[in-house]
Amino acid sequence: MICVLCRWILAVALVPVTAQGADTLPIDPSHSAVIFSWHHRGLSHPIARFEKVLGTVTLDTSDLTRSSVSVTLPVDGLRTADEVLDRRLRSAQFLDLGTYPVLTFKSTRVEAVGAGALKITGDLTVHGVTRSVVLEARTNKILTPSKGKPSAGFDADARLLRSDFGVGRYVPMVGDELSVHITVEVHEPD
Numbered sequence: 001m002i003c004v005l006c007r008w009i010l011a012v013a014l015v016p017v018t019a020q021g022a023d024t025l026p027i028d029p030s031h032s033a034v035i036f037s038w039h040h041r042g043l044s045h046p047i048a049r050f051e052k053v054l055g056t057v058t059l060d061t062s063d064l065t066r067s068s069v070s071v072t073l074p075v076d077g078l079r080t081a082d083e084v085l086d087r088r089l090r091s092a093q094f095l096d097l098g099t100y101p102v103l104t105f106k107s108t109r110v111e112a113v114g115a116g117a118l119k120i121t122g123d124l125t126v127h128g129v130t131r132s133v134v135l136e137a138r139t140n141k142i143l144t145p146s147k148g149k150p151s152a153g154f155d156a157d158a159r160l161l162r163s164d165f166g167v168g169r170y171v172p173m174v175g176d177e178l179s180v181h182i183t184v185e186v187h188e189p190d
């Protein structure tokens with residue numbers, strides 16, 4: 001039988017650690033984007049962009065490893081330079097907007113890996129499938145005003161296999177690997 005004090009210590013140890021000085025800041029969708037590309041028959045590398053980046057960053061400026069991120073990407077915010085391709089990517093052939101209207105990412109761990117460099121591990125859900133992914137991130141800048149909450153900007157890159165998420169139609173003619181670039185700005189609302 002576990003004593004009451006032991007249960008309390010165990011419960012406290014299992015609670016995620018968030019620093020006292022952490023601020024939860026909304027992502028500014030007008031200064032944020034998720035951009036990805038793939039090869040098309042080996043001839044070109046089309047680019048698509050999620051223009052609606054919604055979510056928050058809990059930012060601990062004294063120790064970034066105690067920070068976290070939660071992002072939602074509405075599939076109806078997916079854009080390429082071609083409306084026909086936009087509709088196809090949102091259709092049941094690929095992302096299936098009608099069944100899976102959003103993609104989500106929730107960080108599970110943030111590690112410092114060098115000056116301004118971070119490795120952000122998290123759960124990415126696409127097309128109803130959740131996988132752990134790693135983002136190679138860098139801190140662009142953190143502004144800490146004397147009053148109010150900080151503002152910050154980050155960029156990150158990753159390589160993903162779309163077939164890992166059940167979106168493998170036309171592989172290998174259309175590339176399975178996606179090169180993903182993310183840019184995010186967070187700050188207090190104006």
